[in-house]
Amino acid sequence: MTRRRNVASAAALALAIACASLTAGAAPAHDPLTAAERAERQALLRRQIHREMPAYVRQLANASATIPTRTIANAALADIVVDGDAAAAARDVDALLATQDNDPSSPTYGDIPWERGPSKVHDANGNSFASEPLGPLLLAYGPQLQPRTRAALLARIPAFVAGLRRHNVPVSYTNVFVMQSVALILLGEAAHDASVADDGYAAFDRWLADVRAHGVGEYDSPTYYGVDLDSLTLAYRFCARPGCKATIARGLDYLWTDVEANLFDGAVLAGAHSRDYDFLFGHGLLDEYLAFEERGVPVPPRSPDPNSLALSYLLLDEGPDGYHPSDAIRAIARRPHVFEARFDDKLPPRYDWVTDGVALGSANGDHGEQDKQIAANLAPASLPAITVVPDKFDAPYGHATEVDRAGHVKPVHLALHPVSVQRDGLLLATLDLDPSKANGTSFATNVTLPLDVPRIDANGTPAALTAPTELPLKDDAVVGVRGVRGAVAIRILHVDALQDKAPQIMLKSDATGIHYHVARLAIYHARTTITDAPHHLRVALLIAAAPAANDADLATLEHNLATAKLDDHTTGGVWTMGATVGTTTLTVARATDAFRIVSRTIDGTPAPEPRFAIDGKEIALP
Structure with missing residues (x-):
């Protein structure tokens, strides 16, 4: 399968990385998957979806069963992407829309619960996750849907948009903020409603500006970087405005630079993680994306797992117009380096x-x-x-x-x-x-x-x-x-x-x-x-x-x-802890009664605090 590189969008980043002089000598060449290996991994994703689908269908048929609404929405997209099954997609769309508050006079108009059926979960992000695959479903596969299904989805776009607009989340809540931005872009373009798409593009520009100023809020997360890539790759494939792919690619370049800068042994994210549900091994939804960029990462055997139905997002990214990080970005992980990145301007x-x-x-x-x-x-x-x-x-x-x-x-x-x-x-x-x-x-x-x-x-x-x-x-x-x-x-x-x-x-x-x-x-x-x-x-x-x-x-x-020689003392409500190992002295001074950093020094000098750097050299931000 052909792969369209982001050469234009990655050019500035590649130049910045080259200028950063990560280490002496040339970087090892990237060893990409062969076409046969890529096809084999794509087939494995399809098999995982097929293994998961029967259990989902049985659950859906049981009116008292509890099912995440995002699973229902993802199933509708997977039905079409994997099997071209318009009847199954119609079944799933009907089930999803039945959960939505479609009363324009209701204060929760447009909302979709986190789960269909009896549930103890009350998560306001249900509408964001459920709406994510609907824009691509209409934009790429509208003609394959049953006419009534397509009409029903288009008729409900105002409700989805109302729910998305009402659910304001901080830009630092990266996965949901980006997801909502992309949903508005693609739903707006599916409905030919420029005002909705405008909201999405403006929100996405706001996220890019925030990344430039403060870094990514949900940093280095094995789970939520996968969620972010789901949203961004859908936007990259299906956004329609002139220049939109280059804009979306800036966000993708940033995330993949972060991934590769933290990638250890070609397979797992090292460093500090903002949100990591796998305390010991650090695996998450990012692993599937790594499996298509790193030969040493297998496609995780997630079935039985309802998240498997979202693998159609990755299959879509594997299409001829999908995004893949440039060789310059992937080369970062192939040489020793120090990576530093902001995530909050109040913290180092x-x-x-x-x-x-x-x-x-x-x-x-x-x-x-x-x-x-x-x-x-x-x-x-x-x-x-x-x-x-x-x-x-x-x-x-x-x-x-x-x-x-x-x-x-x-x-x-x-x-x-x-x-x-x-x-x-x-x-x-x-x-x-x-x-x-x-x-x-x-x-x-x-x-x-x-x-x-x-x-x-x-x-x-x-x-x-x-x-x-x-x-x-x-x-x-x-x-x-x-x-x-x-x-x-x-x-x-x-x-x-x-x-x-x-x-x-x-x-x-x-x-x-x-x-x-x-x-x-x-x-x-x-x-x-x-x-x-x-x-x-x-x-x-x-x-x-x-x-x-x-x-x-x-x-x-x-x-x-x-x-090591130690300096451990407390004076005037400030705890100072220092350690000298060889010729290097590290010292922290902090308040004893609250979280307040007084100083962080290396050999008596304040520790550097770059915004986004490899080996101390700032590199391009989106």
Whole structure:
């Protein structure tokens, strides 16, 4: 299948990347999929849709079954894209429209619930997700639809638009803001209503301007970058105004630059993640897009999974007019580099150091209960990440869940409130935990560690963790992990006592962790119910990462941390934590009674804070 490159839209970005001099020497050539490999992966997507469709049809036929409305909408598009089945599409469109409030006098006119049938979820984004595939369905496949189906959809566009216009979300809510922008563009063009399309294009321009000024709000998310790409690739394929493809491509270029700059071992996003429902492995809806750009990423076997019905979006992007990142963008992931990017003007940029066998990244502040603000990766990419997870369940693996405000069941962890500073593979991280939020029977700071590695050390001694184990450690312990081409070492620098009780520190493996191939460094602040808890508890960690070929390399890394010189003091409500490793001194100063960054320095100089940079050189923004 032919592939139309974004040569024009990527030219400025390619020049900026070249000028940034990522490292000496030429970048390795990209190894694209062959036509046969691409066709095989497309066929796999179709098979996944076919496997999922019968279960969906049975659910739909059961009037009392609960089905996400986005699944119904996605099924309608998949019916046509995969099988050209107009009768099935009519069935699904009828079911979707039956859920919509079609009373123009109603305050919820145009709204579609998150789920059809009995539901405990009350998510105002239902209309956004349900409307996403309808513009492409009309624009690309209108003549293939039954006339009554096409007429019914066109008649309901004013209702969909009313719901979209009424649902105002902040531009930093990236996936929904972009989705709504694209839905308005494509629904407006399907209805030949320029005012609706104008709203969509204006909103999209606003998002691009916000990215230029502040960065992307939902940064480096394995789940929501996939959702963003669904929306943007649909817009790229089907927008109609002159110049619109070049405008949409600017957003796609930005996201793919971010993806490739954080891509580790050709397969997984490294660095800090804003929203990551897979605490250990960092997989999500982005994986399907990676599978068509990176030979080493297989198409995930998602079935049975209702999200499989959305794979038709990716099949559409695989058409002759689809978007694919340029070779210059893909080359970023193929050389060692440091990537820094803004996501909030009130906070420093996130930082990710990526090299061949190991990566280490960090971000300041909190995004939410599924963020991953401190993370390291070891090759191969199939290993779970090394990440800091404060939790109240004694189960920091991402499988302990709570119900959020909208009624969704999601994995959660306690907030880190981190202030960090990083240079290459050396990171000083300070946390300000809130024990009053630990309303369970446990409260711990955990650092997850991959089990399937050549070596895990506790103070230089190999630790056996493949069976349930609790290995006590002192409060200045150094833990090391060696992968096949890299190593990571962690030293505890500071842990406050909780209610005058010193923490219990240990290397731990339990049955659940072993099942997921992970152990952990556990700092138990409490192992009983906490009452009258304070709101602040300080923790500081020093983390180092480096290429490593053998145990001697790991020992060197551990020694460097064990012999680090520390500066830990509190004066006038400001906590200063500093660490000198070799010739590098990292220092953080932060308020003790609130989240406020006083300073972040490297060798006594404020840490650089570029907007969007590789190896300190700013690159083009959309």
